[in-house]
Amino acid sequence: MNNRNAGSVISRSINLLFGDENIARWETVKKIIRNPNSRIGLIMIGILVLVGIFAPFIASYDPYQQVLTESLEPPGLSHPFGTDLYGRDVMSRVIHGAWIAVKICVIGVGIAFIIGNLAGALSGYYEGWIDTIIMRIVDSIMAFPFLVLVIAIMAIFGPGLKNLYFAIAIVSWCQYARIVRSRYLSEKEEDYVRAAEAVGFSDKRIIFGHLMPNSIAPTIVYASLDCALVILLAASLSFVGVGAQPPIPEWGAQIAEGRQLLQVGWWIATFPALGIMYTVIGFSLIGDGLRDMLEK
Amino acid sequence: MMNLLEIKDLHTYFEGNGTIVKAVDGADLSIREREVVGLVGESGSGKTTIANSLLRILPETGRIVSGGIIFKGINIRELSEKEMQFKIRGNEISMIFQDPMVSLNPLFTVGEQITSVLKLHQDIGQKEAKTKAIDLFRKVRISDPEKRFDNYPHELSGGMIQRVTIAMAMSCEPSLIIADEPTTALDVTIANQILNEFEELIGEIGVSVLWITHDLGVIKRICDYVNVMYAGTLMEQGTVKTVFENPLHPYTFGLLRSNVIYYEPKGKIPTIMGELSEIPHQGCKFYPRCPIEDEGCLQESIELRKIDENHSIRCIKPEDAKRLSRSKNHGFQGVY
Numbered sequence: 001m002n003n004r005n006a007g008s009v010i011s012r013s014i015n016l017l018f019g020d021e022n023i024a025r026w027e028t029v030k031k032i033i034r035n036p037n038s039r040i041g042l043i044m045i046g047i048l049v050l051v052g053i054f055a056p057f058i059a060s061y062d063p064y065q066q067v068l069t070e071s072l073e074p075p076g077l078s079h080p081f082g083t084d085l086y087g088r089d090v091m092s093r094v095i096h097g098a099w100i101a102v103k104i105c106v107i108g109v110g111i112a113f114i115i116g117n118l119a120g121a122l123s124g125y126y127e128g129w130i131d132t133i134i135m136r137i138v139d140s141i142m143a144f145p146f147l148v149l150v151i152a153i154m155a156i157f158g159p160g161l162k163n164l165y166f167a168i169a170i171v172s173w174c175q176y177a178r179i180v181r182s183r184y185l186s187e188k189e190e191d192y193v194r195a196a197e198a199v200g201f202s203d204k205r206i207i208f209g210h211l212m213p214n215s216i217a218p219t220i221v222y223a224s225l226d227c228a229l230v231i232l233l234a235a236s237l238s239f240v241g242v243g244a245q246p247p248i249p250e251w252g253a254q255i256a257e258g259r260q261l262l263q264v265g266w267w268i269a270t271f272p273a274l275g276i277m278y279t280v281i282g283f284s285l286i287g288d289g290l291r292d293m294l295e296k
Numbered sequence: 297m298m299n300l301l302e303i304k305d306l307h308t309y310f311e312g313n314g315t316i317v318k319a320v321d322g323a324d325l326s327i328r329e330r331e332v333v334g335l336v337g338e339s340g341s342g343k344t345t346i347a348n349s350l351l352r353i354l355p356e357t358g359r360i361v362s363g364g365i366i367f368k369g370i371n372i373r374e375l376s377e378k379e380m381q382f383k384i385r386g387n388e389i390s391m392i393f394q395d396p397m398v399s400l401n402p403l404f405t406v407g408e409q410i411t412s413v414l415k416l417h418q419d420i421g422q423k424e425a426k427t428k429a430i431d432l433f434r435k436v437r438i439s440d441p442e443k444r445f446d447n448y449p450h451e452l453s454g455g456m457i458q459r460v461t462i463a464m465a466m467s468c469e470p471s472l473i474i475a476d477e478p479t480t481a482l483d484v485t486i487a488n489q490i491l492n493e494f495e496e497l498i499g500e501i502g503v504s505v506l507w508i509t510h511d512l513g514v515i516k517r518i519c520d521y522v523n524v525m526y527a528g529t530l531m532e533q534g535t536v537k538t539v540f541e542n543p544l545h546p547y548t549f550g551l552l553r554s555n556v557i558y559y560e561p562k563g564k565i566p567t568i569m570g571e572l573s574e575i576p577h578q579g580c581k582f583y584p585r586c587p588i589e590d591e592g593c594l595q596e597s598i599e600l601r602k603i604d605e606n607h608s609i610r611c612i613k614p615e616d617a618k619r620l621s622r623s624k625n626h627g628f629q630g631v632y
Contacts, residue, residue, distance in 0.1 A: 127356060191399040197353045198393075199386030199413045199464065209412075213403045 031293065038289020041224075044282030052099035059092035063249045072265045082267035084257065093249035094271050100250050101279055104165065104234045105227040111169035113223050116176020117216065121207050123177070124184025135181070138174040146171060150233065154242040161244045164237060168230055175226070176219050183215030225287035228280040235276050251276050299366075300504050301327040301350075301472060306363035308342075308349045319345040319358070321528035321581075324600055327472065327521075332498065332505045334515035334536070336551070337525030340572050343508045345528075347474045350506075351385055352377075368471070387417045390465040394477040396457035400449040406460045407445035410467060417468040432463040437493055455486035462494065466501060473498075474506045479514060491518060512555050516540055524548045527572060527581040530600060534607035544603060544614045547582050580611070588616040 067087035081091035123131035157163040235252030237243030244250035251272035258269030393399035411425040433441035479487035570585035579594035
């Protein structure tokens with residue numbers, strides 16, 4: 001029962017964005033903000049998104065501009081995070097990296113979220129052969145270790161940021177599909193679904209209008225945790241060289257560049273690593289906060 | 297008068313893991329216009345399955361194997377899914393569910409839910425739907441309907457929500473309302489209020505009702521006609537007066553006997569011994585639990601026979617049953 005309440009809290013906060021004005025819905029948003037975990041997480045990620053959007057204005061240097069005379073300068077007044085081997089300002093590169101991190105989260109997780117919800121809805125609602133096909137696909141994707149499969153996909157599509165988004169999405173929609181499917185299986189037995197059928201709503205309407213709002217909550221929690229995972233995954237891929245390619249200021253790629261120079265210029269790898277840490281902690285806190293409310 | 301709904305020899309089976317469960321195994325039932333028809337039987341006798349078969353909202357494992365469901369001269373089994381959705385469900389036949397607390401979507405206000413039904417079946421806009429919904433709320437005696445319109449289901453009491461679902465069921469002026477134990481989940485006083493109001497409302501609108509229940513008191517109170525169901529088959533049907541005063545099937549008799557309202561018990565309350573699960577493959581399904589059974593009951597399949605114009609039973613020994621009902625030793629053992 002509490003599960004449903006918390007579920008309604010979250011999906012109502014989504015309704016808030018798309019639905020009409022409603023005081024009760026504002027209350028639920030307040031509840032999310034009042035939770036200390038999700039509040040801190042939201043502030044952290046809010047700052048990250050703002051930094052990402054306004055990166056060109058915040059960063060005092062062009063992240064690609066090489067000034068070879070200023071190579072490997074330690075952190076100081078003119079370059080707060082120092083410069084790398086080619087004299088590029090590390091701070092500007094980290095700031096621009098924030099935007100890439102945000103994009104990876106929004107696109108990678110977004111695609112996975114949508115595909116996972118649709119696939120889970122279809123297999124949970126209709127069962128039968130649709131369910132069998134979708135779930136066997138999920139099984140076969142999940143049979144591979146996560147990282148190995150992504151690397152394999154990147155090897156096929158070729159490295160690059162765009163392919164990275166899709167590789168992440170292809171691999172991570174499975175979790176969403178499983179979560180959604182299990183919710184649908186139990187939720188569709190509820191009387192209100194039978195009632196909706198009895199008044200003549202179409203399948204489409206029942207799936208999207210009735211079942212989806214009631215089963216989307218756990219996937220939202222999972223998505224916020226998944227963002228943290230995806231950031232790490234993207235950084236790891238770029239670090240091993242199949243993700244974003246230099247000179248793109250992706251954090252993982254920056255760490256890879258700074259790795260060999262760790263003894264002469266610790267700042268090159270450290271600051272992007274701190275950026276990753278900050279983002280992962282932020283998303284984890286949001287996820288924890290949402291989950292607290294789901295389980296309370 | 298023409299029958300609004302006629303169910304002829306309906307068989308609905310559930311299949312799973314290689315076994316077949318005959319939930320409805322030969323049900324005949326008819327409802328005339330503006331008539332309230334009761335369907336009574338113990339849990340698991342297939343009452344709700346009949347209701348679901350009517351609207352064709354059976355779970356995936358269930359299917360209508362044979363029989364006809366004729367509604368207003370149309371065979372419901374032959375309609376396409378689209379026609380069912382737009383013409384029948386909610387529009388011509390609507391349904392009230394047992395537990396009001398779970399029959400509404402918890403995420404939307406009751407107003408949103410009733411207007412969505414109105415907008416689905418009638419060509420009206422949001423504003424018009426809202427005034428109509430509030431009118432309906434007033435009709436089912438919801439206090440302060442404007443305010444309730446914006447409430448979520450969890451903010452209302454069980455009685456209020458059941459009123460909302462009744463309003464929803466009536467919203468598109470259907471010809472038939474299927475009430476699937478709508479008062480079972482409510483406490484007695486609220487159930488009584490709702491019954492009173494429902495009685496008035498159906499008189500006002502002039503709708504037919506199929507009232508599914510296991511409460512004989514409710515049947516006696518609001519129904520014109522009663523069907524007694526056992527193990528997926530109809531055992532006895534007739535007007536409420538004839539069936540209650542002169543039950544001819546031993547099962548009906550046992551049901552009535554075990555109800556303290558109709559037969560004041562001396563000492564222990566008589567019960568029907570045994571369980572619903574003991575069903576013979578051939579012959580009378582009530583055989584294992586019947587007090588007047590003999591070998592003849594298992595010989596052949598027993599048809600529903602007309603005793604007189606308003607009364608038919610599925611039993612080959614009505615005379616014995618009659619004798620049983622008169623005797624002091626009624627054949628049903630008392631346990632409590």
